[in-house]
Amino acid sequence: MAEEETQVEEGPLRALKWDQGLFEQITRGFQFPPEWDAQYPPQGQTAADAPPGYTTLFEDFFLQGNFRIPTTNFMASMLHFYGFHLSQMSPPGMVRVRHFEFLCRSHDIEPTVEKFRVFYQLLRNLGFYSFGNRGSTKKILLNPPKSFHDWKMKFFFIREEVVPIAMILREPDTIEKEELLIPKGGDWYLKLTATPNRIFGENVLVAAQMSDKWSETSNEVPVLKFEDRGMLSL
Structure with missing residues (x-):
């Protein structure tokens, strides 16, 4: 049975409520070039209000989830397979995706969607997508962040070509539980041991x-x- 281990703030998208100084620290610290045109949203806007030609990213993608742009091929393949927009992923989902990618690369294993699905089941919580542990497999993520306070209100807009992935906004639908064969004797599966989340x-x-x-x-x-x-x- 899939489980969501991290508490995610519930409710619809909420209006902007975070400090512009922190936004500017992100743009400087992660070396956003001017042509990306990262924008701090006007007061009262929500993450759904990205202007035409722009996409929404959340602060906790970077500060909690080790996310970077340009994105990796693995991230692109994940978004293509599951068919949702990057702005529809919750920070807990980002933590799991990037932790898996790092764990694979640290063992010289190519991260793939097929391998990721062995460990995780897609989940949806009020329009945002994440991943829960697949009950029939071992856990590979220890000590994930327990909460993401006000994450929906800590966002910014950036030119959509910065994330050059064909993405669509996924409509609410039924997510069926997957029953997959666990390759418990596979070399790559045995190499991926449980490790804690880190920044x-x-x-x-x-x-x-x-x-x-x-x-x-x-x-x-x-x-x-x-x-x-x-x-x-x-």
């Missing part, structure tokens, strides 16, 4: 091919660190 620095995400936001002036080295055992330069 990674750019040196780790760049090494895992999950970010290209690397500063040429940085004194750090792109490395992939797994379970605090050693450092692997990529």
